[in-house]
Amino acid sequence: IINMPSRCVAAGCSNTSSESVSLYKFPKQETLLKQWTKQVQRTRANWVPTASSTLCSEHFEADCFEETPQLMKDMGMHVRYKKVLKPNAIPTIFKRSLVGTSETETPSTSTGSNFCPLCDHKQLSIQVEPIIPSSPDLPSSQPDPVSADESDYLPSSSQTPSSSDSERSTPPPTERFFLVAWSALSMLLNLRCCAFCQEMDMDMSTTTQGTMLCVLWTCKSCKKVTKWKSQPFVGDIPLGNILLSVAILSTGALATKVLRMFQNMKVACISKRTFFRHQKDYLLPSITHLWAEQQAWLIACLQAEQRGIVLAGDGRSDSPGHSAKYGTYTMLELPANVIIDMQLVQSNEVGGASHMEKEGFIRSVNFLGTQQGLDIDVIITDRHVQLRKWIRENLPDVQHLLDVWHVAKGLRKKLVALSKEKDCTDLKEWIDSIINHLYWSVMSTDSAEPNLVEAKWTSVLNHIVNIHTHNNELFPKCEHKRLRGRAARKKWLKPCSTLMVKLEKLATTTYLIRDPKQASNREQTSSLEAFHSLSNHYAPKLYAFSYEGQLCR
Missing domain, CATH: 3.30.420 (Nucleotidyltransferase; domain 5)
Known part of the structure; x- marks a missing residue:
């Protein structure tokens, strides 16, 4: 009896277990089993899994694995260990069947369609298995990457806030970003060999979409094309592009200045037009929605307190x-x-x-x-x-x-203006004391006693001329103890002087009698x-x- 090796059940794929390809049995959990089956049925209608059915690692995204060797793989380094799937991993990369073809298994090609597990959205991707021999460092001979017209990016109807994005979106992966010089990066990219025939003689072309670099290798021998992108996507948007827009808005920065800084550094970045489109389609609606939710929660809490x-x-x-x-x-x-x-x-x-x-x-x-x-x-x-x-x-x-701060603010402006008038310069030394007295008059008195506030406030006109008893039953004398130190050495103002006449007129104006009475002695x-x-x-x-x-x- 000859035991046939297990093969991948996906249409157009006949991979077996090898150093670079791992096979995985279908999960026993009912929900995951249905999702795996549904993905296979996209290219094999009415297919039903058996106990021995397996799928290979070529049909899983890089973030489906516990330890992702994606960078090593993309740079042509051979990955020699079996990749371990995450418990909730779902296969999403399948080659679309051509109309009119049968479901016979054929050798795997380098291109395929990337299906989202929760929607019908498809994204073209290339699955390759490069092997790179050891070679010395090569100097970069590639031109600078060509910038694609990323400012012409238009969100599809599936991306607009009015669609069902919230039902199928997942949080963006936690990524770190680095500033890499093109001369250093191109040297690394030139070490790539063909993923199919292992030839080193390949043409390389590059384009950029905002902050993302896209590299295409075309083998001169077998004419196969391999693609590499410098960052993952969120929907149809490169992650770095949307994160840059989020960072600009969430830090209170101005897009014009930030983007000009990147342009002066010759760092690939998005355009102003793209930032404002991101802001309009994603950022502002998100902020508005979050504030509405938070406000509703706060109001509900206050209503519950009764x-x-x-x-x-x-x-x-x-x-x-x-x-x-x-x-x-x-x-x-x-x-x-x-x-x-x-x-x-x-x-x-x-x-x-x-x-x-x-x-x-x-x-x-x-x-x-x-x-x-x-x-x-x-x-x-x-x-x-x-x-x-x-x-x-x-x-x-x-x-x-x-x-009370607003009342004191208005008073200070008038006192400063008065101290600049002729024969009134002595008032400068007393401005802070008069402001403090206003605060004390309000904060030390119950709001139910507005007349006492007035009596305390007007007593300052006696205090600054060294008179500490007052003709007022509500506040007959100052409450401070005997003055010592700096307070005792301060120069007293002269009664009936030009300064005191003007100051008394200012302190007894309608608003300075009325406003302290209405000032809050509690919260401010x-x-x-x-x-x-x-x-x-x-x-x-x-x-x-x-x-x-x-x-x-």
């Missing part, structure tokens, strides 16, 4: 002055310290840049309160006059507080200011972005 929320809101324009095109209004839920909503308003929607902050605030309040049903207890904002009026008229049950908007500082990195001012680009950044 408590009134405390909001801090602030606006940000894309450029200083009154020429801004976009305004972003951000809402921070203070107890949770998370951004809960952002509204992007375009100036031409509201009749000018000065109305963008109010419109963004109204949209955010309507979204959180009316649409999502959240109970808003407190809103802390800056001193925006339009907002104060709108809240007073439309949200009478909501407590509106001001951020400092976290929101920090978020806006971070936003300036991703969406720098004075740079123009599209509406979607500005919102996502």
Whole structure:
């Protein structure tokens, strides 16, 4: 009895087990068995596996193996050990049967169709088994790679966000990338021998698609062609191309500058046109989808807590002055310290840049309160006059507080301006002390006692002239102990001087009496200011972005 060797059951393949080819029996797990069978049936209709059916390693992608010798194989180095399949590996590389041909087994050719296991998408690939003899290093005589017109890349309908990509896509493999000089790489590529007849005399041509290098070898003896690509694909896009686009956007960089840097280094890279296409088709929809999911989760958590929320809101324009095109209004839920909503308003929607902050605030309040049903207890904002009026008229049950930092910021500007006037230079030494006194007046007083805040604030006019008792029942004297050190050596201002007359007029203006009373003595908007500082990195001012680009950044 002669035992016939096991052969691969794929159509057009008769491989047996050898040093370079491994055979694998069909899995016993029902799900994997169906997937393997389905792949074979693409080229052998109605085929049914038996207990002895096997497939060879030629029908599996490189990442299906536990240890991938792909680089050694592609460079012509002989692989001498049996490759081990991963437990969930699925064969995807099969030669398409020609119409009208029978299912007889024929010798394997060098080309084939790469079928995705979850869809009908096919990608041409070449499976070779090169063997390279030892040879000395050869100097490179190849010209620089020809750049393909990668800027003309157009995504197919199967790549657009509206298709079922999410159902069949897999996370991109974790890859490392290196900068390799062409002179060094071409020297390595020239060591290649023919994968079929082992002749060294081959013509080599190269093209690039963005960051990817594609090499074609044509054997002068047997005329067979072998192809090698420098990186894997994600769908129909080279991995390096899409990762470069992701890196530019996710780091807040500007595509024009980054790509110009690569061009100056003569590093193969994508074009601006390709970056903006990647951004439009993949990156911006992904960011929008992720934010929508995260926002829905945050709102659901707040709804489950069944408590009134405390909001801090602030606006940000894309450029200083009154020429801004976009305004972003951000809402921070203070107890949770998370951004809960952002509204992007375009100036031409509201009749000018000065109305963008109010419109963004109204949209955010309507979204959180009316649409999502959240109970808003407190809103802390800056001193925006339009907002104060709108809240007073439309949200009478909501407590509106001001951020004390914004009040102090306005006061500091006026004090600095006053200190530059004639006979008022002595005020410079007292500016920080007056600002600190404003903070103390607000933070040390309960919000239910606004008159006490006013009494504490106006007491500073006595303190700076060395009078520490006051004609006010709510705050009859200063609370500090006897002054020592630097505080005692500070030069007191003179009562009834020109400086004191102007300072008293400034400190008792309507807004400096009213605003400290309304200032928050609890949560502040400092976290929101920090978020806006971070936003300036991703969406720098004075740079123009599209509406979607500005919102996502």
